[in-house]
Amino acid sequence: MAETLTHTGQTEPRPAGWRGIAADWSSDQRAFKNVSWGKAMMWIFLLSDTFIFGCFLLSYMTARISTRVPWPNPSEVFALRIGGSDIPLILIAIMTFVLISSSGTMAMAVNFGYRRDRRKTAILMLLTAALGATFVGMQAFEWTKLITEGVRPWGNPWGAAQFGSCFFMITGFHGTHVTIGVIFLIIVARKVWRGDYDVGRRGFFTSRTGRYENVEIMGLYWHFVDLVWVFIFAFFYLW
Amino acid sequence: MVDITPADGIPPAEIAEVELYHPHSWWTKYVFSQDAKVIAIQYSATATGIGLVALVLSWLMRLQLGFPGTFDFITPEAYYQFITMHGMIMVIYLLTALFLGGFGNYLIPLMVGARDMVFPYVNMLSYWVYLLAVLVLVSSFFAPGGPTGAGWTLYPPQAIMSGTPGGQDWGIILMLSSLILFIIGFTMGGLNYVVTVLQGRTRGMTMMRLPLTVWGIFTATVMALLAFPALFVACVMMLLDRVLGTSFFMPAISEMGAQLQHNGGSPILFQHLFWFFGHPEVYIVALPAFGIVSDLISTHARKNIFGYRMMVWAIVGIGALSFVVWAHHMYVSGMHPYFGFFFATTTLIIAIPTAIKVYNWVLTLWRGDIHLTIPMLFALAFIVTFVNGGLTGLFLGNVVVDVPLSDTMFVVAHFHMVMGVAPILVVFGAIYHWYPKATGRMLNETLGRFHFWVTFLGAYLIFFPMHYLGLMGIPRRYAELTDMTIMTESAHHLNSFISIMAFIVGFAQMVFLFNLIWSIRHGREAGGNPWRATTLEWQTPQTPPAHGNFGKDLPIVYRWAYDYSVPGAKEDFIPQNMPGSFGPSREPA
Numbered sequence: 001m002a003e004t005l006t007h008t009g010q011t012e013p014r015p016a017g018w019r020g021i022a023a024d025w026s027s028d029q030r031a032f033k034n035v036s037w038g039k040a041m042m043w044i045f046l047l048s049d050t051f052i053f054g055c056f057l058l059s060y061m062t063a064r065i066s067t068r069v070p071w072p073n074p075s076e077v078f079a080l081r082i083g084g085s086d087i088p089l090i091l092i093a094i095m096t097f098v099l100i101s102s103s104g105t106m107a108m109a110v111n112f113g114y115r116r117d118r119r120k121t122a123i124l125m126l127l128t129a130a131l132g133a134t135f136v137g138m139q140a141f142e143w144t145k146l147i148t149e150g151v152r153p154w155g156n157p158w159g160a161a162q163f164g165s166c167f168f169m170i171t172g173f174h175g176t177h178v179t180i181g182v183i184f185l186i187i188v189a190r191k192v193w194r195g196d197y198d199v200g201r202r203g204f205f206t207s208r209t210g211r212y213e214n215v216e217i218m219g220l221y222w223h224f225v226d227l228v229w230v231f232i233f234a235f236f237y238l239w
Numbered sequence: 240m241v242d243i244t245p246a247d248g249i250p251p252a253e254i255a256e257v258e259l260y261h262p263h264s265w266w267t268k269y270v271f272s273q274d275a276k277v278i279a280i281q282y283s284a285t286a287t288g289i290g291l292v293a294l295v296l297s298w299l300m301r302l303q304l305g306f307p308g309t310f311d312f313i314t315p316e317a318y319y320q321f322i323t324m325h326g327m328i329m330v331i332y333l334l335t336a337l338f339l340g341g342f343g344n345y346l347i348p349l350m351v352g353a354r355d356m357v358f359p360y361v362n363m364l365s366y367w368v369y370l371l372a373v374l375v376l377v378s379s380f381f382a383p384g385g386p387t388g389a390g391w392t393l394y395p396p397q398a399i400m401s402g403t404p405g406g407q408d409w410g411i412i413l414m415l416s417s418l419i420l421f422i423i424g425f426t427m428g429g430l431n432y433v434v435t436v437l438q439g440r441t442r443g444m445t446m447m448r449l450p451l452t453v454w455g456i457f458t459a460t461v462m463a464l465l466a467f468p469a470l471f472v473a474c475v476m477m478l479l480d481r482v483l484g485t486s487f488f489m490p491a492i493s494e495m496g497a498q499l500q501h502n503g504g505s506p507i508l509f510q511h512l513f514w515f516f517g518h519p520e521v522y523i524v525a526l527p528a529f530g531i532v533s534d535l536i537s538t539h540a541r542k543n544i545f546g547y548r549m550m551v552w553a554i555v556g557i558g559a560l561s562f563v564v565w566a567h568h569m570y571v572s573g574m575h576p577y578f579g580f581f582f583a584t585t586t587l588i589i590a591i592p593t594a595i596k597v598y599n600w601v602l603t604l605w606r607g608d609i610h611l612t613i614p615m616l617f618a619l620a621f622i623v624t625f626v627n628g629g630l631t632g633l634f635l636g637n638v639v640v641d642v643p644l645s646d647t648m649f650v651v652a653h654f655h656m657v658m659g660v661a662p663i664l665v666v667f668g669a670i671y672h673w674y675p676k677a678t679g680r681m682l683n684e685t686l687g688r689f690h691f692w693v694t695f696l697g698a699y700l701i702f703f704p705m706h707y708l709g710l711m712g713i714p715r716r717y718a719e720l721t722d723m724t725i726m727t728e729s730a731h732h733l734n735s736f737i738s739i740m741a742f743i744v745g746f747a748q749m750v751f752l753f754n755l756i757w758s759i760r761h762g763r764e765a766g767g768n769p770w771r772a773t774t775l776e777w778q779t780p781q782t783p784p785a786h787g788n789f790g791k792d793l794p795i796v797y798r799w800a801y802d803y804s805v806p807g808a809k810e811d812f813i814p815q816n817m818p819g820s821f822g823p824s825r826e827p828a
Contacts, residue, residue: 025446026445026446026447027445028440028441028442028443028444028445028796029438029440029441029442029444030437030438030439030440031437031438031446032437032438035438036438037357037358037434037438037439038358040434040437040438041357041358041430041431041434044430044433044434044464045426045430047464047465048426048430048464048465048467048468049468051465051468051469052468052471052472054468055468055469055471055472055473055512055515056472059472059476059487059508059512062505062508063487063503063504063505063508066505067503068503069503153479153483153484153485154483154484154485154486154500160503161485161486161502161503162485162486162487162503162504164485165479165483165485165486165487169475169476169479169485173475205360206260206358206360207260207360208260208360
């Protein structure tokens, strides 16, 4: 559905701006004219997921501002000792860099997908998945480091117990999102590589044919997960 | 503005994305079905099944309250478990699942003129995850320590302490897990309902031609997608508090003289999260009822709904407002007076759109050709009940009146009237209305009228005295009142009176269930459109509608859903898919 079919079967120019929005919403068949079902569904899911992360972050902030014992200093907790000096937040900086880069490769994959360049699309998606997996790997390293230093969900050596609880809960929930993303990136990359979207091969579970747009829908999810990380980075590590 | 009325003689453009999975075996046709109508029946049957459990629990509670000390097996602990599970099941696993999973699945595709939900496979998964959630919930009855007895609001710290049944056993863990599963399952279905309404309509079907049923379910689903996340987060955090020993909601606290490990958490935070979900939840249950009852009234009074646009905007307005009123459940938790002022104001503002709706229902009835069919009886009963329940809401929305009434039987009576009895009356009306479409046969009229009168009058005999008890200060959630002197003499036997009424009303529901099963085979043949209604679900080529709903061609919609008694038309209803212009329609331009 590249454009809207009007009842005469012709595509007709649509008004722009607010007038256009009003016209679309008062029209039949679809409210978002050029948006497929899958893409609309992903956007609405992401809206719902935003509320989940929003609640997590608000709860964390409530805990942090209302605690009566000191909150551990993230700059010190998340410092790595490299070459004899403590570099604050270095691992988090690298993780953030990796994840933002993966958004770039994802965007390129979407572009090549619409050009029907199967090879480049699949490679870029796999690269995105690899960067995502690297991110999760570094997160596992960070968890291990903190656990060996004595951070537990119920307490830590430096201050408020909620530090560990919030840290494991929020990064764990985000890491789960990244992991699910990596799995689906690999699945979609395989479909692209095999040419499923060209020959109209049906999905194993859904028995529906897919389209190259699925790469973009996958990309929406991936960019969302990156965006959430930016907020976690800002509110948990930089605060 | 794009002209949305299609000209005659143009073939309906089939939306390219419709690819239905056609079942190959009995299993894929009736069990793992991707047909929204089968999924709707599955949802409804499961919700009814678990609802029966909640009904039995309410009888056990009434046995205890009406005849305290008579039944040894109802210990105070058991009473708390009954009260908790009754509330949770009725609100979430019965009403939410029935309105959205049941009626939503059945009616949305049919009413908007779609072949199915947009993603039938995801829709099917939604049901199976819901079933899993129900099974986890049921399993807590058999777990060591039994189900949780924390009250349906599950307030910490007591919810996970050893003094509460299930608090340090499996009860609370299974409850929270079940809720998390329910939310996951609901999200899969809810995304489908929203996208189907927004993007899957047939030609000529604009948003402002949708039947109000669809508007109600659609708005409720959008709200649920935004409100359930708060409950999800609250459940995850409480599960961590209980299992891993974190202190999100647990302050420093001692139990049986021993200091617990928890420290520094905030129970109030849970209340905020819970009620940010909990208040919209009230309207998640109420808005589909509003929508359905509008269609029932219009159809059975043979008159267009009064003020269709106002009705739509009232639904949307109530939905939006309900997100900024949640702390009126927390007046007694303590808050800054300005917050109390803010939340009391927003709460009372909701009375405006709801009053608009009530006036419009009444004005729809005004000088209508009222057929006192069973769906109409239930619809009328709903209006009365909703007004009664809503008026006591004005009491409780005001801080100064709420504080003395809080945690009394008055609150119990209020929310049972407004979000228990009122929506369930609509559920019954809707079942009597759409049962002929789903089965091809009418429900038995005599049994139906018996069911209606006993349920309607019985509900008032149960809940009106409860207001009175509440005004006297009788607290809720007490298994037994040992000191009767706080009641006036005349009220001493009210509790046993209420209990007996509850058993009678419960018995009427058994008659209803019998009617449901008996009429599948023995009901009167209904034909395709027994109520002579305009909406698309009554215009299907087969009854019950086949997979794909509309045969070869999708219907084209030429008018709104309320062209009843149009002067000049041959019949007193004009189906939405009938072309041509007849007399002066009242459809808003």
